[in-house]
Amino acid sequence: MNIAVILAAGKSERLNLNKNKCFVKVCNLYVYEYSLNTFFSNSNIDLIILVADKENIKLVNNGKYSNKLHVIEGGNNRQESVFRALNYLLKNNLAQDNDNILIHDGARPLVSDEIINNNIFFLKNHDFTTTCLMSVDSLVRVNEYFTTKVVDRDAVFLEQTPLGGKFKLLYNIHSNSINEFVLDTHDDVSLILRYGYKAFMVRGNKMNFKITYEDDLKLFRLYLKILKK
Numbered sequence: 001m002n003i004a005v006i007l008a009a010g011k012s013e014r015l016n017l018n019k020n021k022c023f024v025k026v027c028n029l030y031v032y033e034y035s036l037n038t039f040f041s042n043s044n045i046d047l048i049i050l051v052a053d054k055e056n057i058k059l060v061n062n063g064k065y066s067n068k069l070h071v072i073e074g075g076n077n078r079q080e081s082v083f084r085a086l087n088y089l090l091k092n093n094l095a096q097d098n099d100n101i102l103i104h105d106g107a108r109p110l111v112s113d114e115i116i117n118n119n120i121f122f123l124k125n126h127d128f129t130t131t132c133l134m135s136v137d138s139l140v141r142v143n144e145y146f147t148t149k150v151v152d153r154d155a156v157f158l159e160q161t162p163l164g165g166k167f168k169l170l171y172n173i174h175s176n177s178i179n180e181f182v183l184d185t186h187d188d189v190s191l192i193l194r195y196g197y198k199a200f201m202v203r204g205n206k207m208n209f210k211i212t213y214e215d216d217l218k219l220f221r222l223y224l225k226i227l228k229k
Contacts, residue, residue: 001046001099002120004039004162005085008032008106009053009074021211022106023056027224030059031211034109039102040065042113044120047094049085050106070094079185083174090171097168103188104162109220110207111162118202119164128199129164130189132157133206160204163188169197 008022022032029037032050039045051074052060062069072088074081082103089095100123104111119129135158139151165188173191177183185191189199211217 001096002044003047003049003089003095003099003101003167004045004116005049005051005082005101005103006032006036006039006106007051007074007078007081007103008056009051009081010078010107020053020056021217022052023059024217026109026217026221027228031109031220032106035104035106035111036065036069038111038113039104039116040068042116044117045102049088051081051085077184078187079174079177079183079191082188083178086167086171086174089167095167097166099167100164101167101170102162102164103170105210107211108161108208109211110209110223112205112208115160115202115204115208116162119162122200122202123164123166126200127166127169128192128197129202130199131160131162131204131208132201133160133204133208134158157201158204159187159189160208160210163199164202165192165199173197 010020010022023030036050039048048069050060050069050071052071054073057071057073060071062071072084075084100120102116102119115131119131122129135153135156139153139156140147141149141151173195176195177191192199209216211220
């Protein structure tokens with residue numbers, strides 16, 4: 001079974017909107033709904049767990065998504081929200097050990113079916129996958145506003161989501177991290193590497209960008225306007 005976990009329980013402090021960016025309306029839909037609709041309409045996805053913050057969870061209209069969507073309250077940070085989703089699957093007997101879990105940022109509204117399907121495909125032969133984008137710009141290290149080193153861009157990729165993994169492995173990794181008081185990791189790949197695993201790289205694309213700053217929100221609005229023409 002293929003299960004999507006969509007994270008929409010953030011504080012969005014860098015957007016300066018005083019609200020969760022996933023619950024900003026763009027063209028009559030909340031930001032998170034764009035990726036949710038893509039996962040929902042994808043025939044390979046069997047179940048979706050939407051993780052929302054307490055203040056906005058009541059805004060989720062899960063009636064139109066039938067039993068394929070489960071909505072739960074998120075935690076204090078990304079890592080806790082992921083674990084709550086995994087724990088919900090375990091306690092409700094909704095996932096088996098080798099089921100595929102795809103963890104996606106709700107603030108990446110333009111995830112494609114191709115990215116979703118490729119993650120699922122490569123999980124046939126790998127325990128974990130991670131979606132990455134090649135860098136077309138030169139990369140440099142900076143110390144106190146001065147460049148100190150040029151980094152080989154052919155060896156560095158930009159990490160996106162979804163991240164894919166087998167349910168039991170993901171659950172054990174997150175559970176172990178809590179027991180070891182590793183409590184605020186910003187991405188799942190860091191945890192995977194911490195416990196000796198590797199994630200197979202799946203090609204992302206530029207449209208799968210994350211809304212982080214106000215300019216990103218403007219770009220998303222512009223893209224939707226272009227699509228409507």
